[in-house]
Amino acid sequence: MPTLSAEELHERLARDLPGVVLPDTPLQVRPPPAHGPPPARRANVDPLVDPAQIVAAATYMRDTLDYAFLSDIAVVDYLLDGVFELVYRFYNVAGGPALVLKTRLPREQPEVPSLTPVWPGANFHEREAFDLYGIVFTGHPFLRRIYMWDEFEGFPMRRDFPRQGDKYIGEEE
């Protein structure tokens, strides 16, 4: 059973794909309080990949490291830092824990190359991320809303999406 750890993945990526892994800064999950010590930031052990290089990094996982099973693409909105973080989760079919690649996109212009042309399993994950967070996957063959209807305005999972009083709910509710 292969057991590649996140540290080993760091080393491999630094050796074989130089320049792909970016330096990491811990993200803020809570605003600092008026008094007292600032809250802990979210530390990260997984490699943070340059968004422009995500396709190269993902195919490296599949073809060289044999982590051929792309299980999940999750998006997390870090409003205080102004970034979206994408969490790609890969597994080896022989078994063992996951390897994770992360990438960060600016909230003003969230664009990242699509994995779907090389990895058809990413299709619905990316459409979901587009629908709920508005992340544009360039090169996706059919980037349409998947849950909300096509005319829907806004991206409901973003943390600054109005919880009340938008055009669909109305002020009175």
Add this chain to the structure above:
Amino acid sequence: MLKTEELQINIGPQHPSTHGVFRMLVTVDGETIIDLKPVFGYLHRNHEQLAEQNTYLQNMPYTDRLDYFNSMANNHAYAIAVEKMVGIEVPERAEYIRVLMVELTRILNHAGALGFLINDMGMWQTQLAFGMREREKILDLFESASGARLMCNYFRFGGVARDLPPDFLPRLDDLLKAMPAFVDELERLLRDNEILVQRSAGIGILPRDLALAYSVTGPVLRGSGVGYDVRKAEPYSIYDRFDFDVPVGSVGDVYDRFLVRVEEMRQSRRIIEQIIEQLPDAQGSHINPKARQNVKPPVGDGYGRVESPKGELGFYLVSDGTTKPYRYKVRAPSFINLTPLGDMCRGYKVADVVVILGSIDIVMGEVDR
């Protein structure tokens, strides 16, 4: 001079064979499928954002509503994710009860799914009633343990809500005794019926490499010949203690997926027999008495996954150090298993579409979230 042209039709959203409110946009040339696009979202309720506004424990009953056939498996995945983040230990007896419930869920799900599948092939109601009859017996057991048949809400952080009632194990014994006859009957119904074999063998083929590329999981992946099962690949809970096999298909058609499910029911029964043997010696009680239910995981992220009857079910959680999750993401197996539907249906007839969809075994509560 005759001229033919392609035609676009909608199957669904209101259709008896789409297993919920689900639409397929089909392009046909005569009877042959040229292209198929699944369209869904009719049941979308933004489960993930609602969960961000609840505390961790308040989400436990809410996970029941994802895949409402298998509430126990959903509870299990969520409990594992939270326990990993907080570092809660689960007593041995609680682990046995958990695995027992989850394996019963697998039998229940497959009995229902195979019943619906044969229903889709045109063998109306009889087979479905057989499957539902078995399912009902297991639901009675769930009711005696958790108080509810479908929305069990039975798991807690560090164990399960209450211990097994005294008459649970004798009733379970009766159920297990009657089970082999039922599973054999179910298998014979398809295998010995020439019409049903014609409807399923060689239909909806998903080759091995395509199945992997499409990230499908569960019986769909194993039917295509990849022996990937989270219970073996990354054993969670106490699955490393049990002796069971992972059935795999060879062709990847509807027939293979059917047989994989039948065999999985037998393997689940094997696991339950081992649980009954080992349960009296298990240490601890049904819940860790030191485990707090109003948990506050440290800042960070965590992931928990299980082999749900439909495939790999995962919860990705990000904590901001408060009692509510900062991010709660569900990796729903039915949703991802729908990705290759277009490729699986291309080249087959319109009547095969409902059979192929039935063989994927989807639940819209989980697809639409």
